[in-house]
Amino acid sequence: MVKVGIVGGTGYTGVELLRLLAQHPQAEVVVITSRSEAGLPVADLYPNLRGHYDGLAFSVPDVQTLGACDVVFFATPHGVAHSLAGELLDAGTKVIDLSADFRLQDADEWAKWYGQPHGAPELLKEAVYGLPEVNREAISQARLIAVPGCYPTATQLGFLPLLEAGLADNSRLIADCKSGVSGAGRGAAVGSLFCEAGESMKAYAVKGHRHLPEITQGLRRAAGGDVNLTFVPHLTPMIRGIHSTLYATVTDRSVDLQALFEKRYANEPFVDVMPAGSHPETRSVRGANVCRIAVHRPQGGDLVVVLSVIDNLTKGASGQAVQCLNILFGLDERLGLSHAGMLP
Numbered sequence: 001m002v003k004v005g006i007v008g009g010t011g012y013t014g015v016e017l018l019r020l021l022a023q024h025p026q027a028e029v030v031v032i033t034s035r036s037e038a039g040l041p042v043a044d045l046y047p048n049l050r051g052h053y054d055g056l057a058f059s060v061p062d063v064q065t066l067g068a069c070d071v072v073f074f075a076t077p078h079g080v081a082h083s084l085a086g087e088l089l090d091a092g093t094k095v096i097d098l099s100a101d102f103r104l105q106d107a108d109e110w111a112k113w114y115g116q117p118h119g120a121p122e123l124l125k126e127a128v129y130g131l132p133e134v135n136r137e138a139i140s141q142a143r144l145i146a147v148p149g150c151y152p153t154a155t156q157l158g159f160l161p162l163l164e165a166g167l168a169d170n171s172r173l174i175a176d177c178k179s180g181v182s183g184a185g186r187g188a189a190v191g192s193l194f195c196e197a198g199e200s201m202k203a204y205a206v207k208g209h210r211h212l213p214e215i216t217q218g219l220r221r222a223a224g225g226d227v228n229l230t231f232v233p234h235l236t237p238m239i240r241g242i243h244s245t246l247y248a249t250v251t252d253r254s255v256d257l258q259a260l261f262e263k264r265y266a267n268e269p270f271v272d273v274m275p276a277g278s279h280p281e282t283r284s285v286r287g288a289n290v291c292r293i294a295v296h297r298p299q300g301g302d303l304v305v306v307l308s309v310i311d312n313l314t315k316g317a318s319g320q321a322v323q324c325l326n327i328l329f330g331l332d333e334r335l336g337l338s339h340a341g342m343l344p
Ligand SMILES: NC(=O)c1ccc[n+]([C@@H]2O[C@H](COP(=O)([O-])OP(=O)(O)OC[C@H]3O[C@@H](n4cnc5c(N)ncnc54)[C@H](OP(=O)(O)O)[C@@H]3O)[C@@H](O)[C@H]2O)c1
Pocket: 007, 008, 009, 010, 011, 012, 013, 014, 033, 034, 035, 036, 037, 061, 074, 075, 076, 077, 078, 080, 098, 099, 100, 148, 149, 150, 182, 183, 184, 185, 186, 187, 312, 313, 316, 317
């Protein structure tokens, strides 16, 4: 049994970790932290967990207790893992961070986008970007894993086959993305209120979103050179889900894109390339650790449209984090993650 600690157990990614790990046959959550709910049994806050975590209550984060775990997940706002990861690694505990703290390899770039100095630049060299479809081998050897963000997961998986094959005009990539409201976390904020976010849709952060440098970093690696991406996120009135509509101009129209995508993801347990002509729906991946993709070339022109959907809390965060845990501990990658999405 892998002994698991979770820092930030009251948030949406924290409770999603609990939901997934409740069905995991090889992992046991032994510590779960919350500063505001310390002492409260987890099932009192999240009744869906009743019967799964008897005796487990939230506790204040404590390095010694967390350091007795085999692995600690950080499901916390940025900056928290910076301050605790080093001590946990010194104690021999592996760290899987769901925040953005170790996703960008350049500390100055991180400081620019997050408006504060990077709190642990000395750890950046060993941090592994936790996208299994790209970094499976490195994840299996890592001590510190940076789980990708939700928009970056859907967007990178959608663009990767084109960029790796050198088929796209990388100077003009467009990602038009929609997110459900749980993407903003559980903290009270006016923009997340039902009356503000319901029955409406809006773009935000068009001049630059924090996920832009993360996506660009990954796409550059895939393309083996510079890329120019326009990324426009939108808030939509659903609880879970990311829908990325991606546009790229292909340099060679003769390539069978359907075959290219199917081949790229043939051995990936959590990427589903749909039949030609499909339109994946976010509801088909609700609660499932799946990225569902369809590739189109409307009217046979040179513009490719890729549709890529995930659940922001599952393949976009906690499911991907559990997938990384499985790889890290040499377990079957699908453990605890093989259930289908909730439909309707
Ligand atoms: N929501 C998503 O769809 C999503 C997707 C991918 C990645 N992420 C990333 O995952 C992280 C967590 O997101 P979330 O949506 O779950 O956030 P959230 O709902 O706002 O929850 C944050 C959690 O962190 C704890 N926390 C806050 N400040 C802390 C501190 N200084 N020290 C220790 N614990 C602290 C909170 O509990 P207490 O305050 O009670 O301690 C709470 O349990 C964020 O970095 C987010 O960017 C989120």
